[in-house]
Amino acid sequence: MSESAPYLCVTDVTKKFGDFTALSEVSLLVNEGEFVCFLGPSGCGKTTLLRAIAGLDFQTSGRIEQAGKDISNLPPALRDFGIVFQSYALFPNLSVKANVAYGLENRRMPRADINRRVDELLGLVSLADQGSKYPSQLSGGQQQRVALARALAPSPGLLLLDEPLSALDAKVRVRLRGEIRELQQRLGVTTIMVTHDQEEALSMADRIVVMDHGCIEQVGTPEEIYSTPATPFVADFIGAMNFLPGMASAGHVQIGKAGFIAETPTGLVGKPVIAAIRPEDIQLQGVESGGGNVVDAVIRSMEFLGTFYRVDLKCAAFGDVDLFADMSPNMVRRQNLVTGKELPVRFPPELMRIFPGRGA
Amino acid sequence: MSAKDSAATPPLKPVLGRDDWIMRLSMVAIGLFLVVAVMLPLYAMLSKSLEDKDGNFLGLANYAEYFATPALFNSIFNSLSIALISTVVVITVAFIYAYALTRTCMPFKWVFRIVALVPLLTPSLLGGISLVYWFGNQGVAKALLGGESIYGPIGIVIGSCYWVFPHALIIVITALSISDARLYEAATALRTTRLRTFLTVTLPGARYGLISASFVVFTLVFTDFGVPKVIGGNYNMLATDVYKQVIGQQNFQMGAVVSVVLLAPALLAFFVDRWVQRRQVALLSARAVPLQPKPDRRVDIAMLIFCTIVALLILGMLGMAQYAALVKFWPYNLELSLNNYRFDLMDGGGWDSYFNSIRMALYTALFGTVIVFFGAYLVEKGRGFRTGRMAFQFLAIVPLAVPGLVLGLAYIFFFNNPDNPFNFLYQTMGILVVCTVAHFYTVSHLTATTALQQMDAEFESVSASLKAPFYRTFAKVTVPVCLPAILDISIYLFMNAMTTVSAVVFIYSTDTTLASVAVMNMDDAGAIAPAAAMAMMIAYTCAIARIIHALLSKGVVARTQAWRGR
Numbered sequence: 001m002s003e004s005a006p007y008l009c010v011t012d013v014t015k016k017f018g019d020f021t022a023l024s025e026v027s028l029l030v031n032e033g034e035f036v037c038f039l040g041p042s043g044c045g046k047t048t049l050l051r052a053i054a055g056l057d058f059q060t061s062g063r064i065e066q067a068g069k070d071i072s073n074l075p076p077a078l079r080d081f082g083i084v085f086q087s088y089a090l091f092p093n094l095s096v097k098a099n100v101a102y103g104l105e106n107r108r109m110p111r112a113d114i115n116r117r118v119d120e121l122l123g124l125v126s127l128a129d130q131g132s133k134y135p136s137q138l139s140g141g142q143q144q145r146v147a148l149a150r151a152l153a154p155s156p157g158l159l160l161l162d163e164p165l166s167a168l169d170a171k172v173r174v175r176l177r178g179e180i181r182e183l184q185q186r187l188g189v190t191t192i193m194v195t196h197d198q199e200e201a202l203s204m205a206d207r208i209v210v211m212d213h214g215c216i217e218q219v220g221t222p223e224e225i226y227s228t229p230a231t232p233f234v235a236d237f238i239g240a241m242n243f244l245p246g247m248a249s250a251g252h253v254q255i256g257k258a259g260f261i262a263e264t265p266t267g268l269v270g271k272p273v274i275a276a277i278r279p280e281d282i283q284l285q286g287v288e289s290g291g292g293n294v295v296d297a298v299i300r301s302m303e304f305l306g307t308f309y310r311v312d313l314k315c316a317a318f319g320d321v322d323l324f325a326d327m328s329p330n331m332v333r334r335q336n337l338v339t340g341k342e343l344p345v346r347f348p349p350e351l352m353r354i355f356p357g358r359g360a
Numbered sequence: 361m362s363a364k365d366s367a368a369t370p371p372l373k374p375v376l377g378r379d380d381w382i383m384r385l386s387m388v389a390i391g392l393f394l395v396v397a398v399m400l401p402l403y404a405m406l407s408k409s410l411e412d413k414d415g416n417f418l419g420l421a422n423y424a425e426y427f428a429t430p431a432l433f434n435s436i437f438n439s440l441s442i443a444l445i446s447t448v449v450v451i452t453v454a455f456i457y458a459y460a461l462t463r464t465c466m467p468f469k470w471v472f473r474i475v476a477l478v479p480l481l482t483p484s485l486l487g488g489i490s491l492v493y494w495f496g497n498q499g500v501a502k503a504l505l506g507g508e509s510i511y512g513p514i515g516i517v518i519g520s521c522y523w524v525f526p527h528a529l530i531i532v533i534t535a536l537s538i539s540d541a542r543l544y545e546a547a548t549a550l551r552t553t554r555l556r557t558f559l560t561v562t563l564p565g566a567r568y569g570l571i572s573a574s575f576v577v578f579t580l581v582f583t584d585f586g587v588p589k590v591i592g593g594n595y596n597m598l599a600t601d602v603y604k605q606v607i608g609q610q611n612f613q614m615g616a617v618v619s620v621v622l623l624a625p626a627l628l629a630f631f632v633d634r635w636v637q638r639r640q641v642a643l644l645s646a647r648a649v650p651l652q653p654k655p656d657r658r659v660d661i662a663m664l665i666f667c668t669i670v671a672l673l674i675l676g677m678l679g680m681a682q683y684a685a686l687v688k689f690w691p692y693n694l695e696l697s698l699n700n701y702r703f704d705l706m707d708g709g710g711w712d713s714y715f716n717s718i719r720m721a722l723y724t725a726l727f728g729t730v731i732v733f734f735g736a737y738l739v740e741k742g743r744g745f746r747t748g749r750m751a752f753q754f755l756a757i758v759p760l761a762v763p764g765l766v767l768g769l770a771y772i773f774f775f776n777n778p779d780n781p782f783n784f785l786y787q788t789m790g791i792l793v794v795c796t797v798a799h800f801y802t803v804s805h806l807t808a809t810t811a812l813q814q815m816d817a818e819f820e821s822v823s824a825s826l827k828a829p830f831y832r833t834f835a836k837v838t839v840p841v842c843l844p845a846i847l848d849i850s851i852y853l854f855m856n857a858m859t860t861v862s863a864v865v866f867i868y869s870t871d872t873t874l875a876s877v878a879v880m881n882m883d884d885a886g887a888i889a890p891a892a893a894m895a896m897m898i899a900y901t902c903a904i905a906r907i908i909h910a911l912l913s914k915g916v917v918a919r920t921q922a923w924r925g926r
Contacts, residue, residue, distance in 0.1 A: 056743075056821050058374045075377035075743075076824035083825045089818035091837045093923045103826030134923035154826065 005068065007032040007190050008053070008158065013062030015048050015214075022048045023059065024214040033188045035181065037201035040211035041237065046194045047162060049211070053192065054160055055079050067157060082151030086163040088143045090135040096122070096146050097131040103154040121149040124183060141172040148180065152187065159184070161193035165200060177204050198238045202226065210234045232274060232355045241276050242323055245357055248273040253354060258295045258317035262352040272357035279310065281351040282325040284335065289344040297323065299341045302332070311337065313345065374744065379830045384745055387738040387752055390731055394755040396782060397798035401770035402762065408773045409616035422617045432614075435596040436621065442513060442597065443582035446520045450577050451570060453521075454528040457670055460663035462536040463562075465655040467664065475671040477530075478678055479523045481902035483859040483876045485883065486895040487519035488590030490677040492888060493684045498691045511593030519587035522677050524580045528573040535569020536562075541651040568636055575633040579626050583763030585862045590883055598622045599765050599862070606769060606866065616773070619766045630761035678899070685893035700893040707885045709873025714897055717875035720792050721857035721905075725850040728797040728804065732853075733846055736808035737838060741820050741830075760802035764862030767799055771867050787869035799863045800856045804849045811845030812838070843916050851909040855902045 008030040015023040023045045030036050038046035051057040053064060055076040064072045071079050082103075090099050097118050104114045122128045125145035135143050144164055151159060164180070165173045181204045184191050195201055201208045202222040210217045210225060210233075218230040229235035232243065246255035248264040253275050262275065287294055297313040300322075309332050313323040325345065327337065335343075376384075412418050427433050460466050461473060479487070494501050495510035508514055539562065547557045585599040592600055598618055606615035688695045704710035735756065739749050759767075775786045785791040815838065823833040839846065861876045868874055875898050882891040917924065 054821070054825065056824075058372055058744075061371050073372055073374045075375060075380060076821065077377045077379060077827055077829075078375075079825075081825055083822060085816075085818045085822070087816050087818060089816045089822045091819065091833075093837060093840045093920060102823070102828060106827045106829075106832070136923055150822075151825070156825075 004032070006030060007034075007067060008192075009063075009065040010049070010053070011063040011065075013049065013052055013059045013064065015045070015052060015057070016060045022214050023052070025062070026214070026216055028209060028216065028219070030190060030192065032190055035184050035191045035193070035204060035206045037205035037208045038192065038194045038211060039198060039201040039208050039238075040196065040217075042196060044211040045214040046196075046209075046211050048214075050160055050162055050192060050194045053158075054081055054083055080156055081158040081160055082154065082156035083160040083162065084144070084147045084151050084164045086166050088135070088140075088147045088167075090143055090147055090150070092135055095132050095134055096127065096138070099135070099146055100131075100149045100153050102150060107154065117153060121153050124152075124186075125149045125179070139172075140168050141176055144168065144176065145179070148183070152183075152189070155189075157190065159189045159191040161191065163194055163196070165195070166197070173200075180204065202238070210237065212237075229276075229353065232276065235276050235353060235355070240279050240324065240326075242279060242282075244275045244277075244318060244321055244323070246273055246275050247271070248354060253352070256315075256318040256321075258315070260293050260347055260352065261349045262347075262354055263349065264354050268354060268356055274355045274357045276353040276355060277347050277351060279324045279326040280308075281348060282323070283346040283348060284325070284327070284343055285331070287344045287346045291344070291346065293349060294344045294346045297343060297345050299337060299339050299343070301339055302337065304329075309337070379824070380743065380745075383738055383742045383830060384748065386734065387742060387745075387748060390735040390738070391748075391752045391755055393731065394752075394758075394798070394801070397794050398755070398759055398762065398767070398801075401767065401774035404774040404777070405616050405619060405766070405770035408613060409620050411613060413613060422613050423620075426614065426617045426621070431596070432601060432618070435598045435601050435618075438513075438596055439582055439598040439622075440625075442516050442520065442588075443578050446517050446524065446581045447574050447578045449517065450521050450524055450528050451532075451574050453670060454525060454532050454573065455566070455570065456663075457667055458529055458532040458536050459562075460667050462533060463651070463653050464660050464663050465653050466660045466667065472667045472671055475674055477526045478674055478899075480526045480855060481859070481906070482523070482678070482681075482899045483861055483879055483895055484519070484523040484584055484586035485590050485861060485876070485879050486681050486892070486899070487522035487677055488515065488587045489684070489879075489883060489888060489892045489895060490522075490680040491515050491519055491591050493680045493690065493892075494676070500691075509593065511591060512595040515591035515593070516588050516595065516597070519591050520581045520584060522674065523584075523587065524577050525674070527580060528577050531569055531573040531576060532566065535566040535573075537650075539565040539651055544651060568639065571636050572633055575629045575636075579629045579763075582629075583622060583626055583765065583862070585765050585865070586880065589880060599763070602765050602769060603865070606772075612773070615769055619769050622763055623761075623766050626763050626766075627761050634757075681892045682896050684889055685896050687889065690889060700889040701897075703878070703890060703894060706882055706887050706890050709870075709878050709881075713873035713878040714875045714894065716789070716872055717858055717898070718901065720789060720796065720872075720874060721854045723789070723793045724796045724800075724857040725854040727793060728800070728853040729846060729850040731797065732801060732804040732849060733808045733839075733842070736805050736812055737834060740809060740812040741838075743820070756805040757802055759798055759800070762799075764799050764860060765865070767795060768863040768866035771795055771863075775867075786867075787872070789872050791867055792864055792872055792874070795863050795867060796857045796860060797853070799860065800853055804852060807845055807849050807852070808842070811842045815841060840920070843920075844913055847909055847913050847916065851905060854905050858898050858902050858905075 006029040010026060010028040013023055013026045014021065026045070026049060038049060040046050048057065052059040055071070055074055058073065062072070063070065066080065091102065094102070100118045100121055101114050104117055118131070119128065122131055125148055127142060127145055127149070130138065130142065135146065138146065148164070161180070165176055168176065177200055193204065205222060207219060207221055208225050209219050212233050218225060218234045225234060225238055229238065235241045236243070244255045246253045248268045248271055250269050251261060251264060253260050253262045253264060253273060255275055260275070264273070289296055295315050295317050297315045300312045300314045302312070303310045308326045308328055311325045311327055313325055315323055409422055410418055410420070457472070457476065461469055491510055493499055495505055495515070496502070499510070505514070543561050544557065547561055552560070583599055585603060588595070588597040588600045589603065598621060602615050602618045602622065605611045605618060684690060685700050686696045686698070687693070688697045688699060703714070709716070735752065739752050739756070742749060771791065774780060775782055775791060777783065785794065819833060819837060820830065823830070859876055861880055864874055865877055865880065868877055875894055879891045879894045879898070882888070882894065
């Protein structure tokens with residue numbers, strides 16, 4: 001990825017709680033200035049990994065290096081990071097200014113410098129005029145911005161964000177994620193954010209680390225993760241995906257009674273596979289029945305979801321398996337889609353993904 | 361991902377930072393305080409009960425002797441039956457009283473709430489003294505007993521009920537306050553009768569609170585020493601037996617045996633109660649809608665009458681003690697005077713004992729609050745060191761199971777031993793403070809723990825990331841935020857230090873006589889009116905402390921209103 005040495009190296013980190021393995025030999029490199037998201041369902045180990053990097057809960061074994069220094073067994077006070085929690089964790093009895101100054105006061109900085117730095121940071125998070133208020137007098141979004149300013153005040157080498165937006169309203173969340181991303185790029189601080197919200201991860205991260213059951217499933221840019229998911233789990237967790245069981249042969253996959261051209265990994269030829277295609281990748285405009293990669297379908301039901309319709313299709317060739325396709329309201333109107341309508345649909349070969357099937 | 365065998369990678373050895381060291385060492389220090397103040401004395405007492413007078417090991421011979429002496433082991437049944445009867449009476453009355461306060465629209469609720477808590481201000485002895493004036497040989501209402509004597513089981517039950525009532529009431533009020541209005545709405549929607557709603561919703565909801573209150577009352581009465589000492593007459597109870605064996609007959613071994621017998625049911629009740637409470641947590645975790653009582657004339661008036669009677673009984677006890685204290689010569693000269701307040705003319709240590717008590721209570725409140733709160737903080741907010749923290753948690757819970765009398769006697773055995781390096785504490789103010797802090801440690805510790813648990817769990821993580829030493833965050837954030845709970849702990853320790861008799865009765869010296877002990881000694885010497893006067897001095901002191909505490913708390917909240925917000 002980069003020519004210079006990575007800023008953070010996580011090597012074979014394992015965390016056990018008694019018999020339960022929360023992290024299983026996780027290894028990961030993070031470059032300087034990068035924004036990385038740990039994404040996964042609850043209990044996947046993403047927060048455990050973040051807390052191990054912070055030194056808040058030590059890993060059972062494994063090595064963590066930051067800026068070329070082994071920090072594996074150092075207490076948090078001897079590491080270099082700032083952290084923001086879902087709960088804000090602002091000191092309730094200290095004013096906004098005092099909260100932001102808290103970390104600076106521990107560095108024997110002259111008072112005037114502290115004040116200047118606090119004003120600068122409050123300006124950065126657009127709270128310049130709120131300095132003398134107490135946290136309980138601010139809205140959730142404002143409180144989280146104070147927490148961000150407090151974490152950034154001592155200019156840490158690493159910024160850790162533990163589900164920072166989860167406690168906020170949907171609108172505030174969208175606005176704040178843009179602000180955090182912009183601030184991060186402006187300051188160039190290496191940042192790791194934990195989230196279970198795929199939209200957050202896709203919109204903010206340089207790279208996403210998808211985790212499940214204490215293991216890393218895939219690491220990649222948002223585009224890579226979305227368009228070329230490495231495993232069915234990633235495909236399912238990020239965005240929506242149709243999974244269709246079938247048999248693979250070279251350059252071809254048989255799903256029920258229908259055959260499709262697809263890129264089949266050589267290792268899977270002659271084996272049961274799962275063919276995957278995203279609902280929005282299914283074509284129906286200009287599709288002729290009997291054409292290549294085309295299958296006949298009937299609309300069973302349609303669900304209006306605001307920006308698009310999710311259409312539940314029944315394909316006789318597939319047997320019992322349902323197929324979902326996302327259609328814009330525009331398309332639905334133009335094609336006059338209604339429940340019960342029969343229509344051919346096409347799976348573009350380059351947009352199909354083939355995964356190993358059960359028993360493969 | 362590497363395919364290395366995980367067994368090959370060595371387990372991580374975390375480096376401890378300066379904070380970790382300071383926190384762990386402090387916790388070990390406070391833990392050692394509890395070991396010295398509770399565990400070692402108990403051990404000394406247990407071993408004493410297995411020895412003869414010269415310190416030779418006897419095995420269970422003392423216990424054999426105890427159970428072969430009917431005069432001694434009959435006390436077990438006496439103590440059990442008194443405790444059981446008192447429990448039934450107190451829990452029934454406390455439940456109705458608490459129901460009236462929480463579930464009806466009875467007027468003057470705040471008055472009844474305050475009156476019910478009055479017994480907390482007084483030593484348990486005061487109830488006994490009042491009963492002497494009401495129903496004793498020269499009592500004003502002696503005829504009401506129909507020839508029965510107040511000196512014995514009747515007096516003990518009434519006196520016990522008086523002083524344990526607020527303890528039960530607080531728990532039952534809490535239990536009744538957390539019921540869910542939606543259950544009652546559902547019951548009404550299903551056209552359930554009021555009685556059936558009461559039996560199927562109200563009672564089960566308060567079940568664990570009632571059980572918990574029952575154990576508290578049972579243990580308090582079973583181990584109480586003050587009431588049977590004053591009003592028990594020749595009716596033997598375990599607690600008075602310990603006192604008689606030790607102070608009367610100087611038979612320390614037998615005193616230790618009786619103490620162990622006294623400790624056993626208290627321990628049992630303690631563990632059953634903890635088990636019950638653990639189940640209660642699961643029951644109440646759901647978010648409930650608070651119930652708003654609706655006016656119901658018949659019920660409200662009935663409750664008003666009931667609560668008025670209870671409140672008058674409580675005030676009657678207190679009022680009689682005050683009246684008797686002011687009367688010149690009961691019952692022959694009922695003129696009022698302050699003669700009975702000339703404590704320096706009587707046994708028991710005079711006014712010195714009163715001021716000693718205040719000093720002792722202030723020290724206990726000061727040092728106790730500091731130790732308890734800091735200890736609770738270290739347990740709650742420390743990182744790692746799980747074994748140490750669990751051991752500390754256990755040490756902090758044990759004192760609740762140890763009756764004061766047992767603790768006091770154990771202190772004689774432990775601290776009076778010339779080989780003990782802590783022997784220098786014996787017969788000082790220091791040992792009284794240590795003993796009282798240890799005696800009331802658990803409730804204070806739980807109060808602190810609850811307050812600390814309500815704080816954001818990540819404060820410590822954030823301050824570590826900001827390179828703030830833990831003590832800075834402790835002083836700048838934790839203590840200010842927990843100040844109301846800290847004040848609660850100090851008033852709790854102060855009032856208990858003022859009123860306790862049981863633990864300190866064995867370890868005060870002529871230089872450190874205490875007011876509550878003076879009450880007992882003056883009563884013993886027949887100077888009942890001065891005893892009542894001293895008991896009332898304690899009550900007034902506690903009342904003043906309570907008022908100061910209320911003002912301080914109000915001040916704290918007002919001063920911090922800006923950030924407490926909402």
